[in-house]
Amino acid sequence: MPVIEINNLSYAYNGGTPDEKKVLDNITLSVEKGEFLGIIGANGSGKSTLIQHFNGLLYPQSGSISVLGFDTRDKHYGSQLWKYVGMVFQFPEQQIFEATVYDELAYGLSNMELDRAEIEVRVDEALANVGLVPEQVRAVSPLCLSGGMRRRIAIASILAMKPDILVLDEPMAGLDPEGCAHILAAIKRYRQEQDVTVIMVSHYINELIVLSDRVALLDNGRLRAWGPARELLARDDLPNYDLLLPDYLKLLHNLKKRGLKVKTGVLTVEEAAGEIGRVLERIKC
Amino acid sequence: MNVSKEYAGSQGGKICALKAVNLSIKPGEFMGIAGKNGSGKTTLARLLNGLLLPSAGSVMVNGMDTRQRRHIREIRRQVAMVFQNPDNQLVSPVIEEEIAFGPENLNLPLREIEIRVEEALQIVGLEELRHKSPHMLSGGQKQRVAIAAALAMRPACLVLDEPTSMLDQTCRQGILDYLRELNNRQGITIILISHNMEDLAGAGRIIVLQEGSIVRDAPPWEIFNQAGQTLDLKPPNIVRLAQMLRKRGCLLDERITTLEQMENSICRLLKSTT
Numbered sequence: 253m254p255v256i257e258i259n260n261l262s263y264a265y266n267g268g269t270p271d272e273k274k275v276l277d278n279i280t281l282s283v284e285k286g287e288f289l290g291i292i293g294a295n296g297s298g299k300s301t302l303i304q305h306f307n308g309l310l311y312p313q314s315g316s317i318s319v320l321g322f323d324t325r326d327k328h329y330g331s332q333l334w335k336y337v338g339m340v341f342q343f344p345e346q347q348i349f350e351a352t353v354y355d356e357l358a359y360g361l362s363n364m365e366l367d368r369a370e371i372e373v374r375v376d377e378a379l380a381n382v383g384l385v386p387e388q389v390r391a392v393s394p395l396c397l398s399g400g401m402r403r404r405i406a407i408a409s410i411l412a413m414k415p416d417i418l419v420l421d422e423p424m425a426g427l428d429p430e431g432c433a434h435i436l437a438a439i440k441r442y443r444q445e446q447d448v449t450v451i452m453v454s455h456y457i458n459e460l461i462v463l464s465d466r467v468a469l470l471d472n473g474r475l476r477a478w479g480p481a482r483e484l485l486a487r488d489d490l491p492n493y494d495l496l497l498p499d500y501l502k503l504l505h506n507l508k509k510r511g512l513k514v515k516t517g518v519l520t521v522e523e524a525a526g527e528i529g530r531v532l533e534r535i536k537c
Numbered sequence: 538m539n540v541s542k543e544y545a546g547s548q549g550g551k552i553c554a555l556k557a558v559n560l561s562i563k564p565g566e567f568m569g570i571a572g573k574n575g576s577g578k579t580t581l582a583r584l585l586n587g588l589l590l591p592s593a594g595s596v597m598v599n600g601m602d603t604r605q606r607r608h609i610r611e612i613r614r615q616v617a618m619v620f621q622n623p624d625n626q627l628v629s630p631v632i633e634e635e636i637a638f639g640p641e642n643l644n645l646p647l648r649e650i651e652i653r654v655e656e657a658l659q660i661v662g663l664e665e666l667r668h669k670s671p672h673m674l675s676g677g678q679k680q681r682v683a684i685a686a687a688l689a690m691r692p693a694c695l696v697l698d699e700p701t702s703m704l705d706q707t708c709r710q711g712i713l714d715y716l717r718e719l720n721n722r723q724g725i726t727i728i729l730i731s732h733n734m735e736d737l738a739g740a741g742r743i744i745v746l747q748e749g750s751i752v753r754d755a756p757p758w759e760i761f762n763q764a765g766q767t768l769d770l771k772p773p774n775i776v777r778l779a780q781m782l783r784k785r786g787c788l789l790d791e792r793i794t795t796l797e798q799m800e801n802s803i804c805r806l807l808k809s810t811t
Contacts, residue, residue, distance in 0.1 A: 271673075295677040342676070343622065400574045426621060426702035429732065429771040431574055458774070496709065499735065499796045500774045506800055512807075521774050525781035532787055532806065 254282040255417060255449050256306060260315035263301055267313065275301045277473040278315070283417075283449060290460040290481070291453045293470030294494035299453045300342070302470065303419050306451065307337035320416065335364055338415030342422045344406035345399060353379070353397075354390040357409045364413065378412035381445075382438040400431035407435065411442050418442070420452045424459070432459070439463075458498040461485065461519050469493060486517030500524040507531075554580040556749040557594065562728065564693070567720045569737030569757070570730045571770055572746030578730045581746065582696050585728065586616035599693070614643065617692035621699040623679035627671040632663065632682055635671060639690040657685035660715065677709075684712065688719075694726035695719070701736055713739060734761060735773040738794040745770065758792040775799050 263276040275298045283289050293299050304310040305317050308330040320336055322329040341347065350356040357375040366374070376386040382404040394402050407423065420439070424432040436459060443450055454460045461467060461481040469477040469484060471493045477484050484490070491497065491505050504516045504524055514527050555577045562568055572578050583589040584596050587603035598616055601608035620626050629635035636657050640650045658664045661681040666674065671682055680700055687695060697716070701709040717739045719725045729740060737743050743760045745753040745768055753760060753768060762780075764772035772780075779793045779802075789802045 295675040398574055426699060427574070427732070498774055500778050503775070503778070503796055503799055506796075507803065510804070521777050522781065525778050525785070528778070528803065529782055529785040529787065532782075532803070533785075 253285050255285045256281075256283040256317065256319050256451075258282065258305070258315070258317045261302075261305065261312045261317055262314045263298075263305075263310065264313060265301075275473050279473075279475050280315075281468060281475060281478060283451060284465075285449055286447055287465045288443070288450045288452070288463055290464030290467040291451065291470060292455075292457055292460065292467060292495055296472075297470040297493075298473040299470055300421055303339070303421060303451060303453060306417065306419050307339050308333045309339070335413065336415055337417045337419060338410040338413055340407055340410050340418070340420040340423055342425065343403075344410075344423075345394075345402035348394045348402060348406055348409075351393055352390065353392050353394055353405055356394055356405060357412050360409060360413045374412045374414070378408040381411055381441055382408045383434045384408070400427050400434070403427060403431065404434055404438065407438060411438070414446060415448065417449045417451065420450070420454075422453055422455065424454060424456050432456070436463070455496040457496060457501075458520070469495075481519060482517040485519070486515065488516075490516070504528070554749055555584075558749070558751055560744065560751065562694075562726060564726055565720070565724045567717065567727045567739065567741045568729070569740035569743040570728065570746065571732070571734065571737060571743055571760070573732075573769070575748075576746040577749040578746055579698055580749075582618065582698050582728065582730055585694075585696055586613050586618055588618070614690055615693040617687035617690050617695050619680075619683050619687050619695065619697045619700050621702055623671075623676070623683040626683055626686075627679060630670050631667075632669055632671055632674075633658070633667045635682055636686045636689050639686055643690070653689040653691070657689040660688060661685045662711070681712070692725065694728065696728045696730075698730045699732065700729070701731065701733065709736075734764060734770060735775075738773060758794045761794055762791065 258279055258281045261276055261279040262274070264272050264274040266272050279302065291299050291302070301310065305312060305324065306319060308324040311325050317324050319333060324330050324333065348356055350359060354375055357378055358371050361371045361374055375390070379386040379389060384401070384404060394405055397405065410418070423435050427435065439450065442448060452460060452463070464481055466479055467481045467484050468475060476493065477487060485501060491502065500521050501516065501518070501524070504514050504518065504527065507514050507528070508516055512531055514531050518524050518527055558581065570578050570581065580589060584591060584603070585598065587609050590604055596603045598612045601612055603609070603612055627635055629638055633654050636654045637650050640653050658667055661684055663678065663681055663685065666678065671679055674682065684700065701712060713736060716727050716729065720727045729737065731737055738757050740757055743755065743757050744751050745760060760768065761772045761776040764770040773794065775796055776794060779789050779799060783789055787806060789806070790798065793799050793802055
C-alpha cells in the first residue's frame with residue numbers, strides 16, 4: 253500500500269516573476285509502506301523541493317500529492333502532518349535552539365501533548381538510538397557538543413516523535429566517517445524497531461544504494477529513473493547526471509566504455525573488485 | 538611560509554585541542570590535513586591566520602608572528618580562509634558585492650576591484666549569477682562564492698576547511714581540479730582539510746592529526762595504504778579496490794590513489810596480456 257502518492261507534481265520558485273525557476277517537472281512517484289526510498293540527483297535537481305512536499309511545507313502548484321491517504325492541501329489534515337512525517341533538514345544541527353539536550357528533544361513531544369512520563373521515556377530511547385548515553389547528555393547544552401553530536405541530537409529529536417514516515421535531507425553531509433556511521437546505524441535501528449517508511453536524499457550514493465529498496469534519480473526537476481538500485485546503476489547514461497558516483501562505479505562505467513565486459517550494476521567496492529577481477533582473469537586465461 | 542608549533546585551548550574550557558604541534562609549510566605546497574572530528578584540524582587551520590592564537594608556542598606566517606596585532610591584517614590578506622559552511626561567511630546581498638567586499642577593504646582602486654571580481658567569478662564559473670543574491674543559490678554554489686571571495690584577495694595561501702562537504706560531483710571535482718591548478722600555475726599554497734580521503738588524493742603531502750598531534754606526514758599513496766590498518770581513516774574506495782585486486786593477484790602499481798591512475802594501470806595490464 254503506498255503511503256505517499258505523487259501525481260504529475262510540478263513546482264516553480266518565484267512563479268510569475270522574471271526570476272521564475274521551474275524545479276519540479278511533472279513528477280509521478282509512489283512510496284510503499286515500510287519502503288526505503290533513496291533520492292539522488294545533482295545540486296539543483298529538485299530533491300529538497302520534492303521532499304518538502306511530503307509534510308506539507310510546500311503544496312503542489314500543479315498535480316497532487318497524498319500522504320498517508322490524504323491530500324496534503326486538506327487544511328485540517330495538513331496542519332497535523334508534522335506528527336506523522338518527521339523531516340530532518342540539511343544541517344539540522346543549525347535549528348537546535350533549546351538550552352539542554354533534554355529540552356530540545358522534549359520540544360516536539362510536548363507539542364504532541366504527551367504526558368511527562370512518556371516524554372522522558374521517549375527522550376531516553378531516542379538518545380540511545382543515535383548512540384548517545386542519555387545520562388551523560390540529557391542536561392548538557394547542545395552548544396557544548398561537537399557538530400557531529402549536535403547532528404545526532406537533531407535527528408534524535410525527530411525520532412522521538414516516532415513518525416510513520418521519516419524524511420532525511422543529506423543527513424551525513426559534512427560528517428566524518430565515524431559520524432556518518434552513527435547516523436546510518438541510528439536510521440537502521442529505528443527502521444527495525446518501528447517498521448517506518450524512510451525517504452533519504454543523499455550524495456553519499458555508495459551508502460544510499462545498499463540501504464534503499466528503490467532509488468529515484470532526479471535531473472533538472474524530472475524523474476529520470478526509479479527502481480531497484482542495481483537496475484538504476486546498470487544504466488549506461490548514469491555518468492551523465494552529475495551525480496557524486498562512487499569512483500568504483502565510475503571506474504566500471506569507464507572500463508565498460510573502453511569495451512571491457514564488466515557489469516555496472518554493483519553496490520559495493522567488494523562487488524566491483526569481484527567484477528574487475530573476474531574480467532581480468534578471464535582475459536589472462 | 539613557515540608555521541611552527543602551537544598549543545591551543547578552546548575558548549572557554551581547558552580542552553587541549555593541539556598538543557605541541559611542529560609544522561612547517563613551504564611556499565607553493567599543496568598540503569592535506571586529515572583526521573577525525575575533534576582531532577584538531579579546524580583549530581590548526583584557524584591558527585594559521587590568527588583567528589585563534591596559540592596558548593603556547595607560536596605561529597609564524599612569512600616571518601610574521603600571529604600574536605603581534607600589527608601583523609594581523611597582512612597575515613589575513615596573505616592567508617585566506619574558506620569555511621565548511623558558506624552561510625557562515627557570506628554577508629552581502631549580491632554575489633559580486635560579496636566578492637568585492639575583501640578587495641574594497643584593501644582600499645584598491647575601483648578598476649582593480651572590478652578586474653578581481655571578474656576574474657574570481659570566472660574561475661568558479663558563476664559569471665551568470667553575479668547579480669543574484671547568495672541566499673538564492675544552492676549549497677555548492679554558495680561554497681563557490683566563498684572561494685571566489687577568498688581568491689579576490691589574491692592570497693599567497695588558501696586554507697579550506699572541508700570546502701567540498703556540501704558539493705555534488707561536478708562542483709566538487711571542479712573545485713578540487715581548480716585548487717590543483719591554482720597551486721600549479723600560480724604557486725598559491727593550498728592547505729586543504731577534509732574527512733574525505735578522496736579529496737586529498739591530489740595533495741603533495743598529507744598530515745594526519747589524532748587527538749591534537751601529528752601522527753603521520755607523508756605523500757597520499759603512503760597514507761592511503763596505511764589508512765585502514767594503522768591510522769583509523771577510511772582509505773579512498775579506489776585504494777581499497779586496488780588492494781583487493783592485488784590480493785587476487787593483479788599486478789597494480791602500489792602508488793595508485795586516483796581513478797585515472799587505476800584506469801590506466803588496468804589498461805596497461807590488459808595490453809601486457811594481449
